[in-house]
Every structure is written in structure tokens, then in C-alpha cells.
Amino acid sequence: MPKFNANLTMLFNEVDFLDRFRAAKDAGFKGVEYLFPYPYPKEQLAERLAQNRLTQVLHNLPAGDWAKGERGIACLPDRVGEFQDGVGKAIEYATALQCMQINCLAGIAPKSVDPAKLREAFVGNLQFAARELKSAGIRLLIEPCNTRDIPGFFLNHSMQALEIIKDVGSDNLFLQYDIYHMQIMEGDLAPAIQRNLGSIRHMQLADNPGRNEPGTGEINYPFLFEWIDKLGYTGWIGCEYKPRGGTVEGLGWVKPYLS
Numbered sequence: 001m002p003k004f005n006a007n008l009t010m011l012f013n014e015v016d017f018l019d020r021f022r023a024a025k026d027a028g029f030k031g032v033e034y035l036f037p038y039p040y041p042k043e044q045l046a047e048r049l050a051q052n053r054l055t056q057v058l059h060n061l062p063a064g065d066w067a068k069g070e071r072g073i074a075c076l077p078d079r080v081g082e083f084q085d086g087v088g089k090a091i092e093y094a095t096a097l098q099c100m101q102i103n104c105l106a107g108i109a110p111k112s113v114d115p116a117k118l119r120e121a122f123v124g125n126l127q128f129a130a131r132e133l134k135s136a137g138i139r140l141l142i143e144p145c146n147t148r149d150i151p152g153f154f155l156n157h158s159m160q161a162l163e164i165i166k167d168v169g170s171d172n173l174f175l176q177y178d179i180y181h182m183q184i185m186e187g188d189l190a191p192a193i194q195r196n197l198g199s200i201r202h203m204q205l206a207d208n209p210g211r212n213e214p215g216t217g218e219i220n221y222p223f224l225f226e227w228i229d230k231l232g233y234t235g236w237i238g239c240e241y242k243p244r245g246g247t248v249e250g251l252g253w254v255k256p257y258l259s
Helices: 019-029 042-051 075-098 113-134 160-166 177-186 189-196 221-231
Strands: 003-007 031-033 055-060 102-104 141-142 172-177 201-206 236-239
Touching: 003 019, 003 055, 019 031, 019 042, 031 172, 031 236, 042 055, 042 075, 055 075, 055 236, 075 113, 102 113, 102 201, 102 221, 113 141, 113 160, 113 172, 141 160, 141 201, 160 172, 172 189, 177 189, 189 221
Parallel strands: 003 031, 003 236, 031 055, 055 102, 102 141, 141 172, 172 201, 201 236
Antiparallel strands: none
């Protein structure tokens, strides 16, 4: 069955961030992800991973000013220098954390900029990042996100992502498939996962509506887990959801898969 990792940005918020590594281990997880490692010294994060025998599965490239609503800068033509600097910083952290894959958030498309220019910037930035990460032995991912939660997000459909991957032309660029986001934007999840499986290297989940744990919404996760297993997917699935109550109390759905 699939391997599940804890998203420490979303889960175990009952304790301080650095204490969430131990909480994830105690809950039975073997891997973790989170949005951004950069607020913390990389040595401190590496120590928490080692202490708790956890694998760092994923983190994101720097994504602009998150507190001000930015959700990535990769599609912005006037932020190329900042993007390239962020790639270098991400490689430093990923190397220290032994993280083998990094996700790139495309960003919100400004209405004042020609979409063709945004796409050109995105493709160019991905070519740069894929090349730099490959030299460091790190895989690059892109993630389509829904435009209900993030209005104007540039990359919002799996087929669009596959077209971008083709245009970038790198053997080091892959798809991060977030089941929650794609249920909102596409639906038809089982065929979509099967169709995209050759490009998928990481998945994430939450139920819909609400972005809470599996079993609280419309998505038939027991079926999807069996389907994903049948297809032969061997990557991780990140638990990127908002617990409806306490984190530990809401982990009943995943316990059979962690034992």
C-alpha cells in the first residue's frame, strides 16, 4: 500500500513546529514534509530528522512573500533573479536534509501581464531549476493548485502541467498530484491518476469540501488507495490537510497503513 508522510505545516499544530517531528514519529509516520524549511537553521532541522529517524520527503522552493499572499514567483517575469537565488537556497537546505525532491509553486498570475509572457517565464525558470537541481541529485516537481482556494493560480490543471513539462524538456521535472486540488479542478480522479502516473513522483491528499482528513468529505479514499496501489505507485502521499479536531484524534483513517 502507499507510504504516507505527515505535513508538519498542517498537522500537529498543537505543538511548536520543531516539536512536530517527535509528534509525527510518535504517531507512526516515517516521513515528513512541510512548506518551507527556511525560517530554521538547516542544521537544527537535520538534527530533528535524525533524532526521530524521519525521512524528509519534500519541501518547496522559496515562494515569495507568503504572509502577503504570494504563492510562488516562478511565473513572474520580473522576479527571475529572485527565483534563481531561491533555487540555490533550496539546494543548500535539501542537501543538508537529504531531501530528494523539491516542489515549485508557479504563483498567482497578474491580470496585467500577458499569459504568454507568464508561461515563457515559468518554462524558463523551470529549465534553470531542473538543471541546477539535477546537478545536486534532487528531483523538481510542479503542482497544479485549485483556483477556488488560490484565485488566479497560474498552474491549475494536470494536463496543463504535463504540457509545461513537455515544453521544459528536462528529464528532471515531474508532477506533484494533489488529490484535493485536482478533485476541485478536474474530478474523475482514478482515470486522471492512471493517465498521469508516468509523470507523478509525489501525491498529497485532503478531503473535499473542507480540506480535512479523509473520511470527512466526498472522496472515496479507501478505493483510491487500493487503486493507487494497484497501479504500482511507489512514492509517498503527503497528508496535507486541516484536522477537523485534534491531529492525533483524526488519524484513525491512516493507522492501518502505518503499521
